[in-house]
Amino acid sequence: MTTTTEKTKRPRAAANVRASATARAAGVGRGARSVAGAAGRVIRPPAAKLWSKVWTRVAPVVGVVTPTGWLVLLFAVVSLVLSAVFGWQEFTYLGTVLLAAVVLSAAFLFGRASYGVFVELNPRRVVVGDRAMGRMLVTNVGARPLSGTRMELPVGKGIAEFQLPAMKPKDEHEELFAVPTNKRAVIVAGPAESVRGDQLGILRRSLKWADAVDLFVHPRTVRLLPTAAGLVRDLEGQVSKTITNNDIAFHALRPYVPGDDRRYVHWRTSARIGQLMVRQFNETRRSQLTMIHTSREDLYASEEEFELAISVTASIAAQVIRDGVQMNIVSERGVWRTQSVTSMLDSSSRVEPVGKVYPTVREFARELTKRLPAPSVVMMIGGSKMTTLEYRSVETLFGQDTSQVAFHVELGAQPRISSVAGLTVITIGDLDDLNRLVRGVSS
Known part of the structure; x- marks a missing residue:
């Protein structure tokens, strides 16, 4: 149990x-x-x-199959499948013809290629609207004759096509072409490609030759008067309100304290009042210009207005560099090269309208200028949709000793100079007015 x-x-x-x-x-x-x-x-x-x-x-x-070729292959396979399933002779014929086209196209891919290609642009730097020509020199560097082929040369967003003839060893063939320069840009020409393939574009075999060459299309600029561009009117530097013990610009006298340099003792005043008195000075600073060019697309009314703003910045910067004043230019994509007028204009050719990279214009200016030397002059360049409040927000980033000028670019507007709470605002609607406006501010 x-x-x-x-x-x-x-x-x-x-x-x-x-x-x-x-x-x-x-x-x-x-x-x-x-x-x-x-x-x-x-x-x-x-x-x-x-x-x-x-x-x-x-x-x-x-890789030799083009998008058209893949489409032909797809239709061929689908046609043969339908023929096998339903027994339709029409699809058998269609699939066979399409496959035969692909096979026959392969015959156009064979052939040797031993080219030496030299691409040259003359000149390498032009102003918007100027004439620019290119030359492509093709040489048969091999030991065997070459049959005729097609050469393609990308130029900016387009492609120039040239038909090369049959070439014996050491033969040369030259092609000339024009480069469109109706818009500021950096136009890349090349690399050149020799292309073999059928006329229907089913198969394509290409080989790259030579390196790409850059053509810089600079913005239109105007020549400004010397020193007017930087608003600098002194040789030694700009006098600030900061007091220092040794400099050039005399400020006042004060009683001597131990440690003061006796070279700055004012003996006549000391003898008269019976107390050692030393000189004080206003600190002078070497001129340092910072230009803040906003390239936000939503701050400009049109593409023409954006191009006008680029021209304004480039015109002022070119004269500042000629005057030998230290300067920096910033836009949303970084700091421009300003070692020479040419390098600055090359940088201006690369500037394109951008979206809202930074939350505000002030944030953009703060981030891009915080590692730059303290400026004595700040210039802000913006479009017609940039408000006075946004200019003022950038103004607060710099000290009271810094001269600040805002260029309000408004295409077709009447030129004028105004002052808003100490900020000089220059409204410009035509590049030809820039010289007179800047001269009016610096006078």
Whole structure:
């Protein structure tokens, strides 16, 4: 007879057996997963390496198929499948013709190519609207004759196509082309590509020759009077309100304290009042100009207005560099190169309208100028949609000793100079008015 205690123990034992079996099964599952994971880690690298080797071999073959070619292959496969499923002879004929077109196109890919290509732009730097010409010189540098082929030369957003004739060894062929310069930009010409392929554009094999060449299309600028551009009218530097013990601009006398340089003792006054008196000076600083050019697209009413703002900045900066004044120019994409007039104009050619890179204009000015030397003159250039409040927000970033001028570019507006709480605001609607406006501020 089984007691109650034995009946109770048996279910518990069975439960323990089931629990241990479940635990062992879970352990086996975890072990299997860990083994599978380890196996996967071991197998994946060789598989990836194998796939990389296969793709290296296959990519050149697949790369000759153009988008049109893939479309032809797709229609050929679909036509043959429909023919096999439904027995439609029309699709058999269509699929066969499409596949034959692909096969025949492959014959146009074969041929040697041993070219020496030289691309030259003359001049390399032009102003908007000036004439710029390019020359491409192709030479057969191989030991065998070359059949005729097509040469493509990317020029900016377009492509110039030239048909090369059959060329014997050492033969040269020259092609001239015009470069459009109706817009400020950096136009990249090249690299040149020799192209082989069928007339339908199913297959295409191209080889690159020569390096790309840059053409800088500079903005239109006007020549300003010397020193007017930087609003600097002194030779030694600008006098600030900061008091110092030794400088050039005399400020006042004060009693002598131990440690003062005796060279600055004013002996006549000291003898008259019976107490040593020393000179104090206003600190003079070397002129340092910072130009803040905002290129946010939403601050300009049109593309023409944006280009006018670029021309204003470039015109002032060019004269400042000629005057030998230290300067920095910043826009949302970084600091311009200002080592020379040419490098500055090259930088101006790269400036394009941008979105809202920084939350506010003040944040943009603060981030881009915080690592630059403290300026004595700050110029802000913005479009017609930039408010006076935004100009004033930038003004608060600099000290009271800093002269600040805002150029409010508004295409077609009447030129005028105004003052808003100590900030000089120049409204300019035409580049030809810039010389007179800047001369009016600096006088």
